[in-house]
Amino acid sequence: xxxxxxxxAKRRLSATVESxxxxxxxxxxxLAASMEGVISLGVGEPDFVTPWRMREASIxxxxxxxxAYTSNAGMLELRVEIQKYLEERFSVSYHxxxxxxxxxxxxxxxxxxxxxxxxxxxxxLVVEPCYVSxxxxxxLAGGVPVFLKTTMENQFKLTPxxxxxxxxxxxxxxxxxxxxxxxxxxxxxxxxxxLLPILEKHDLLVISDEIYGELTYGRMHDSIAALPGMKERTxxxxxxxxxxxxxxxxxGYVCAEPELLAGMLKIHQYTMLCAPTMAQMAALEALRHGRxxxxxxxxxxxxxxxxxxxxxxxxxxxxxxxxxAFYAFPSxxxxxxxxxxxxxxxxMEEKVAVVPGDVFGESGNGHIRCSYxxxxxxxxxxxxxxxRFVSKLS
Amino acid sequence: MNRQKQMELLRLLEEDSRQDVEQLGKxxxxxxxxxxxxxxxxxxxxxxxxxxxxxxxxxxxxxxxVTAMIxxxxxxxxxxxxxxxxxxxxRFPEVQAVYLxxxxxxxxxxxxxxxxxxxxxxxxxxxxxxIDSVVSTATHFILQRYKHDGIELEDRDEDRxxxxxx
Numbered sequence: 001x002x003x004x005x006x007x008x009a010k011r012r013l014s015a016t017v018e019s020x021x022x023x024x025x026x027x028x029x030x031l032a033a034s035m036e037g038v039i040s041l042g043v044g045e046p047d048f049v050t051p052w053r054m055r056e057a058s059i060x061x062x063x064x065x066x067x068a069y070t071s072n073a074g075m076l077e078l079r080v081e082i083q084k085y086l087e088e089r090f091s092v093s094y095h096x097x098x099x100x101x102x103x104x105x106x107x108x109x110x111x112x113x114x115x116x117x118x119x120x121x122x123x124x125l126v127v128e129p130c131y132v133s134x135x136x137x138x139x140l141a142g143g144v145p146v147f148l149k150t151t152m153e154n155q156f157k158l159t160p161x162x163x164x165x166x167x168x169x170x171x172x173x174x175x176x177x178x179x180x181x182x183x184x185x186x187x188x189x190x191x192x193x194x195l196l197p198i199l200e201k202h203d204l205l206v207i208s209d210e211i212y213g214e215l216t217y218g219r220m221h222d223s224i225a226a227l228p229g230m231k232e233r234t235x236x237x238x239x240x241x242x243x244x245x246x247x248x249x250x251x252g253y254v255c256a257e258p259e260l261l262a263g264m265l266k267i268h269q270y271t272m273l274c275a276p277t278m279a280q281m282a283a284l285e286a287l288r289h290g291r292x293x294x295x296x297x298x299x300x301x302x303x304x305x306x307x308x309x310x311x312x313x314x315x316x317x318x319x320x321x322x323x324x325a326f327y328a329f330p331s332x333x334x335x336x337x338x339x340x341x342x343x344x345x346x347x348m349e350e351k352v353a354v355v356p357g358d359v360f361g362e363s364g365n366g367h368i369r370c371s372y373x374x375x376x377x378x379x380x381x382x383x384x385x386x387x388r389f390v391s392k393l394s
Numbered sequence: 395m396n397r398q399k400q401m402e403l404l405r406l407l408e409e410d411s412r413q414d415v416e417q418l419g420k421x422x423x424x425x426x427x428x429x430x431x432x433x434x435x436x437x438x439x440x441x442x443x444x445x446x447x448x449x450x451x452x453x454x455x456x457x458x459x460v461t462a463m464i465x466x467x468x469x470x471x472x473x474x475x476x477x478x479x480x481x482x483x484x485r486f487p488e489v490q491a492v493y494l495x496x497x498x499x500x501x502x503x504x505x506x507x508x509x510x511x512x513x514x515x516x517x518x519x520x521x522x523x524x525i526d527s528v529v530s531t532a533t534h535f536i537l538q539r540y541k542h543d544g545i546e547l548e549d550r551d552e553d554r555x556x557x558x559x560x
Contacts, residue, residue, distance in 0.1 A: 029558040042558035049551055132560045181560075299402065303421035310420045353558055374553075376417070 020136045024359035032353040039382045041370040042353040046245040051293035057285035058278045066277055072269040074102025075280050081287040082253055090223040098258040101265055102275045106211045106239040106252035111137050113207050113235045116263035118143040127158050127176035128361025134175055149363045155320050156185035160194050167202050177209035182360045182369035183329040184322020189222040206234045212325040214243035217302040243294050244286040249279040301326050304372040311383040315390050326373040333366040335393045350385040395432045411445040450547045461507050462514045465500035465532040479527045
């Protein structure tokens with residue numbers, strides 16, 4: 001393609017899209033993917049294959065000819081199971097016909113939630129470090145992201161002070177993910193409670209990404225929607241990817257008050273129509289019979305978390321105790337390197353891939369995200385290599 | 395160590411009994427001495443019986459062997475029921491497993507290993523069928539092992555994930 005036509009084509013892109021930064025993970029992925037013998041702690045998905053019962057349920061639905069669209073909001077049977085499940089596990093209650101919408105991954109849910117509520121110039125508070133899509137999706141919806149910082153000293157929890165100090169007349173909503181990617185941090189009911197007066201005072205809407213809600217260790221996940229008065233102002237987002245090892249199925253859901261949900265359903269029905277039927281069939285099986293499989297996976301993540309956190313501390317990298325998800329987020333500040341330099345050097349010299357923390361926002365600077373969703377054998381090797389690497393630096 | 399951790403320890407060892415106590419200790423957030431103590435106690439109670447390796451002999455050349463599952467019908471004896479004959483069958487080293495079965499038209503299921511079919515056949519006719527309380531036997535040879543003790547012998551899950559994902 002000639003330079004002129006490249007320029008012409010580029011001019012055709014919208015100013016918003018043109019202004020979006022490419023994901024910082026991308027460059028790293030290209031680098032790591034081009035090398036051989038890399039041990040990757042950079043994978044943000046379970047190392048388990050989807051349990052056979054879910055795969056089998058999906059295959060069987062195909063054999064029986066379930067290949068048509070489902071209702072826009074997803075199969076009612078599935079929404080009923082989601083309602084029962086959320087009530088039983090997290091004490092939140094949503095009406096299956098009016099308050100639950102099945103989406104193509106939690107990613108779609110995040111997108112339609114933001115698009116449904118934002119007018120141009122509305123501000124959305126984003127608790128960082130966080131998943132890489134929040135900022136671009138807010139911008140695509142016409143909103144303005146305003147970042148709230150968290151620190152290792154506070155176990156990456158959101159404090160009332162930080163929340164209040166960034167609220168303006170344009171602030172419409174706040175979005176966060178707990179248990180958190182990339183820090184593994186969680187929020188307790190008491191910690192949520194401390195934020196409620198501020199959320200109420202400024203009438204903020206909460207978008208709570210609870211995709212890692214099942215992956216907690218030594219404690220249960222507390223959903224902010226379960227607190228008194230919070231259901232009305234919360235859009236709860238979750239899905240099957242992490243808990244049931246179903247990332248490639250692309251299946252999630254969003255729960256909210258009927259009026260809000262109706263708004264999201266409009267976008268969903270015009271852009272997506274419905275989530276894939278065969279994936280919904282697998283999800284139905286997951287909720288009905290897959291909890292045992294999930295518990296076994298959670299046990300294994302907990303053991304590996306214990307192992308790697310101990311490992312990082314022994315290497316001399318300060319690491320807070322992640323209570324959820326499958327990430328450890330050690331500080332590399334003691335090495336004097338930036339997160340990006342540390343990650344790049346580590347990859348080149350020891351062939352271990354980790355993700356630099358600043359990819360997830362400024363608060364992530366000085367940290368690296370290490371996923372422990374990989375085999376014990378690999379974790380052990382990775383820790384050995386990292387120990388060698390860190391000792392050479394000091 | 396609490397009961398829940400003890401169960402976890404057993405599951406970990408069942409998955410891979412070669413994990414060292416230090417690693418197990420880290421995974422279970424217990425000092426390694428605690429793990430050593432717990433394992434010793436579990437061995438003492440005969441809950442942990444042995445630490446064998448699962449070997450796929452079919453992949454080993456020049457190691458011909460056959461396995462048979464034999465349905466054995468027996469007359470139980472007063473006072474000792476099936477135990478006496480079952481224990482007697484257990485003593486043969488070529489016997490790999492002995493189970494008392496419900497709902498079948500036979501009583502004991504015996505798993506037998508031998509170098510050749512002839513060897514197995516001769517064991518059945520010479521040793522097994524001649525035991526006093528054995529009424530009848532039916533021998534089924536195993537043609538192919540797909541899964542053994544919860545492990546698929548030929549299939550290994552590959553990691554198909556991309557190297558770095560958000």
